[in-house]
Amino acid sequence: MNYKTIANVLGKLLIVTGCSMAFPLICSLYYRENDLNAIAITAVIAIGLGYPLWRFFRRYNDLNIKDGFFIAVFGWILISAVSGLPFMIHGSIPSFTDAFFEMMSGYTTSGATILTDIEVVPHGLLFWRSQTHLLGGMGFLTLTVIFLPHGMGGLRIFRAESSPGQVITKEKFIPRNRDTMIWLWGIYIALILVEILLLCLGGMSIFDSMCHSFGTVSTSGYSPWNASIGHYNNAYFDWVIILFMFLGGMTFMLFYHMAQGNWHIVKINTELRWYIGVMLFFCGMVSWILWKENTYDLINSIRYATFQVTSILTTTGFTTADYEQWPQAAQMFLYAVCFIGACAGSTTSGIKIVHYILIWKFGVVLIKRIFFRPMAVVSVRLNQRPVDPQIIHLAACYFIINIFLVLGGGCFMTLSDEMDFTTAMSSVISTLMNIGPGFGGVGPSKNYAFISDAGKWFLSWNMLVGRLEMFSALVIFYPSFWRK
Template identity: 45%
Template sequence: MRFNYKLITSFTGMLLVINGVFMLLCLPFSIYYDEPIYSLGLSGLITAVFGSTIWYLTRNNESRELKKKDGYLIVVLGWLSMSVFGSLPYLISGSIPDFTNAFFETISGYTTTGASILTDIEAVDKGILFWRSLTQWIGGMGIIVLVVAILPILGIGGMQLFIAEAPGISPDKMKPRIKDVAKRLWFIYLGLTLSEMVLLMFGGMSFYDAINHSLTTMATGGFSTKNASIAYYDSAYIQYVIILFMFLAGTNFTITYYGFKGKFTKVWSNEEFRNYFTIVIALSVCIAFFVFSDQWEGFEKSFRDSLFQVVSIVTTTGYVTADYTAWAPFLTVIFFLLMFLGASAGSTAGGIKVIRHTLLFKNSFLEMKRQLHPSAVIPVRLNGKAVNRDITYNVLAFVMIYLLIFGSGVFLISFTGVDFNTALGAVATSLGNIGPGLGSVGPVYNFAHISDFGKWLLSFLMLLGRLELFTVLMLFNPSFWKKY
């Protein structure tokens, strides 16, 4: 099968045009706060002009059919090109003058990881910080899904792109047409973002801080406008609002849609959602008792800090209200293990995902039954329905490859001179798109001290994690490039 390179280039140009427009949308904040506008303005123009030029040169294409391979290539090239051009505001403004650091910060935004190299966030111009938050919001649901909604207008089918980019095992279609699915997803995404912004403003946040934190909460990204992250706001109300929306952002958007429609029975009957909810509540209560007995800060405060950190790590948001590495050592181990959990498939969260863990455990227990009854047909069931064996094999392969990449990443980054805890935390948090890790990249530190090689390695891991491994790894398979 031949690649439709002309269509791939045209689509990449379209993505860059949209990227440039989003940059220009940050200008009102620079103007309002009396900051220089040339960095965002020039970056937006360069990106939009370059994108529109390559789109114009490749717009006339005889074949408008988008093959599955084309979809995978567009997604990877789209994320990389947006990250390269998304670095321009940092470089031109001088807030991050080094390209390696600027690219790291940008791809950390688009992949909703939240790992940062900025040592003094509050000193950065407000317009640039808004762009930083916006990169996470764009990457949260995926700009690919946004553009899929307009592909039919251009005469191009978008199912291949949606499958390549959408998180989880497979999208649960709310309506038959992919255009309608994408529109509904973005309607929910935008509606929740605006709702959180209003609630945060009621809690005393300024409009600027509220919109930034709403953008990065719904993206499960975790970039904050404050050096101390959410710990800056000593407000139970604000923290509980953010907990709620982090949890919603980590919920399958199809389930959220059913909730808005009042179909609560359908929501609770979903096995992944029940497991996700149970894990969050059970762990939060257990950890709260240990924190309360150790620190004596009052049970409500202990429960709130525990719940906040559990939800933040499970949903791969990465906000911080407390340094969980300063708690009991075994609690640090629990939070490290949570970095491999992930929230729901079909959400903006990263990680392995609850549904994969559910299928993995079910298949493991059923394997013992199969050993006792080798002639019996015992399928894995999810939500009362038998799961296709191909999906089970896919889950097993995904988890195995995920752990293999994690181990390889720890081995490679150890050559940069970081200690073992830092190596474990940096790789786990990058691959899981979480943000804070362990050691010198823990909740109260950042990634500024990591070597250039380490930052490029972690950037690659962020992309792998955001695009669910296979989308990127397929490009390294020689058979992917064969023409047949």
């Protein structure tokens, strides 16, 4: 492993982290609250640690794929640890474990929180908390790639941080890595700015609009209010956020093709059609259940059901109602949505729809071969192209390991924290899929504060595994990874 090059990249990560605290500093100055020193001290620490690493090792630019995996895992851990310092220095979150959990949740776009009263936290720290969504949504390391020298191996870092689904959809659409990252970030920032504008036009404050937009397009879920989006009880805000949660769940490659006028590519995209179909099915079913059970009238049934289904499907985690008070049938459909996720190449986490498409189509092909056409050669097709069998094996492997992680994690949480079955399983599912709120003790009206330190560290690791799409985070446990 090229440790000097790794030190160079980690130094840049720390510098970017420190410099990005300029916006929370401005926010703190504007509101004249007591979090200014905590943010400023942390920024100095981050830059003070990062600058020497970059300065001394800036000549070392060789990265291999092993280095990319190492940076992807330990880079996220490092910035989460450093980013939690403002909360500890200020006293809002005095425990390092809790501060690390909150920041890991922010950067991995999980939205799980240990804060029992969000509204007492100063505005500067709240802005920093939401800004971790902005940085983590597109991937903190992809932002760092923009600042790397050409040819340094940015693609290796990008692959280590990316979903297996991105391999399936072959979504690298610009030859140069840095140009790709600039396009991705440009699309991402543009969506956020448009949402900020729309929320402001509806009467939401600029501070709240920015915090919620950071959490929407990045499909994350932190809100500056205890009741999340339900604080406003405003249909306009709900539908705007629904729209941008849906857009955040789309493959970002498609936005690039739309901008280029390549609508044919959008039209033939298999995953997009399934994404829309899955969304409509679950929104329709939950809406019908809520209306049938007289939970809400028809219009509000559609509104609340669509918001919550979209929020969970895109792993955002915003809430407008306590869905644990809904009929059991509606809750069951929401529970099923937790296992799906949106599109590969989006800001979402979860198993991803493309993996379900491949597994479903592969199952159909096997049934045809066994029962109807044993001598026929039938291929699985995606976006009107045949799929390599190795990719299908990867999709099946990814699905199976996710299920094993959920089952194993649920057993661990019941033993370590002696919590009930629903809470244990839901806490693992919600963190591994980067959803945030779940069911039981971690439901929409509750939080993760009651969990033990051991449980929080385990769930923090789950969030990282989910954000790095599992393989990059787990490969470091192979002994051969550390051998030459």
